[in-house]
Amino acid sequence: MPDLLEGMEISRGSFYKAFVDKRGVYLRALDVYIEDAIRKLGEILHANPSPKAAIREAFSRQVEESSGKEGLRGCFVVLSAVEMLPVDEEVSARIARLFRRLQDVYAAAIIRAQALGEIDPGLDERTLARFLVCQIQGMRVLGKTGADRDDTRAMVDFALKPLD
Structure with a gap:
């Protein structure tokens, strides 16, 4: 608690007014x-x-976050999911909502790409979006094991083959 108060530069009373407890x-x-x-x-x-190309760029950025020292740190969402789900309903709802929103954002990009002739219009955008989100989360988990940047790039190239 002292570390939180110091890092947040607030008093104990202000902390409890703002958050009630550490869980808050x-x-x-x-x-x-x-x-x-979601914003990024x-x-x-x-x-x-x-x-x-934008989808490929998003995956390229995930390579950086899923390998080397950054990958070892891990992803707050992945770590929370592994630790807290399914027993914590509040965390479960938040993470499920995040994954749905990520899928929505990717599905919208896929629909735009299909309209431009960049991605096969016969592919189901929801299934492909769900696949992409799964690949990213898997990369984040592997990052915790010390995944190599080149290996992670190779996984991205393979994962994005359906877009070709």
């Missing part, structure tokens, strides 16, 4: 992390006029 801080931190992840992905997927 944890849930708020998870909410912020989730919103930041949305920015990446809209930064390139080619949705297919």
